[in-house]
Amino acid sequence: DQQVKQNSPSLSVQEGRISILNCDYTNSMFDYFLWYKKYPAEGPTFLISISSIKDKNEDGRFTVFLNKSAKHLSLHIVPSQPGDSAVYFCAASVISGGSNYKLTFGKGTLLTVNP
Amino acid sequence: GAVVSQHPSWVICKSGTSVKIECRSLDFQATTMFWYRQFPKQSLMLMATSNEGSKATYEQGVEKDKFLINHASLTLSTLTVTSAHPEDSSFYICSARQGNNYGYTFGSGTRLTVV
Numbered sequence: 001d002q003q004v005k006q007n008s009p010s011l012s013v014q015e016g017r018i019s020i021l022n023c024d025y026t027n028s029m030f031d032y033f034l035w036y037k038k039y040p041a042e043g044p045t046f047l048i049s050i051s052s053i054k055d056k057n058e059d060g061r062f063t064v065f066l067n068k069s070a071k072h073l074s075l076h077i078v079p080s081q082p083g084d085s086a087v088y089f090c091a092a093s094v095i096s097g098g099s100n101y102k103l104t105f106g107k108g109t110l111l112t113v114n115p
Numbered sequence: 116g117a118v119v120s121q122h123p124s125w126v127i128c129k130s131g132t133s134v135k136i137e138c139r140s141l142d143f144q145a146t147t148m149f150w151y152r153q154f155p156k157q158s159l160m161l162m163a164t165s166n167e168g169s170k171a172t173y174e175q176g177v178e179k180d181k182f183l184i185n186h187a188s189l190t191l192s193t194l195t196v197t198s199a200h201p202e203d204s205s206f207y208i209c210s211a212r213q214g215n216n217y218g219y220t221f222g223s224g225t226r227l228t229v230v
Contacts, residue, residue, distance in 0.1 A: 004158075102149060103161065104161070
């Protein structure tokens with residue numbers, strides 16, 4: 001049962017354009033969402049997060065949008081740079097109620113930014 | 116920023132032997148550490164959650180007697196794969212949470228190959 005889904009295994013964009021990575025979730029208890037970037041044979045690196053009380057969070061070139069009613073979030077990268085090429089994982093967590101905050105990951109989307 | 120060191124980065128072992136993987140938080144005390152496994156083109160699957168000084172909590176389907184987790188101090192957690200078999204070959208990653216911070220820092224991962 002995949003509670004966090006990233007339906008696009010790959011995405012290719014041109015340098016300077018916008019990259020939009022999508023993520024859907026099924027568990028309505030999730031109240032905290034994170035995006036991670038991962039290079040091969042390395043651990044994930046935290047990018048940006050958003051709490052369910054917000055619908056948008058921005059950090060430099062990265063913006064995460066959350067649509068709770070649709071159980072959907074997206075990561076926008078603008079402008080995209082070749083160094084952004086990596087696998088991007090969406091993750092979700094339940095932080096309310098004293099849980100241990102464990103993360104549930106999607107399968108990832110391979111982003112390739114072409115020069 | 117918070118740094119998590121994971122060793123070894125790769126290991127090859129013979130079937131039937133045991134392998135220990137270490138995860139250290141270098142500049143913070145990790146009250147909770149998580150161990151994940153990733154198969155090729157799959158998401159990171161949580162194996163277990165370890166809290167310092169107490170027994171680890173294993174996810175459904177993960178054999179606690181096979182994957183021994185020890186979190187004896189606030190800066191070190193170890194995962195021992197006992198009697199390893201080729202199907203245990205995977206990429207193992209640890210992550211640590213600092214205090215009540217909702218952020219997670221990941222180690223660089225360990226590529227285990229059992230021959």
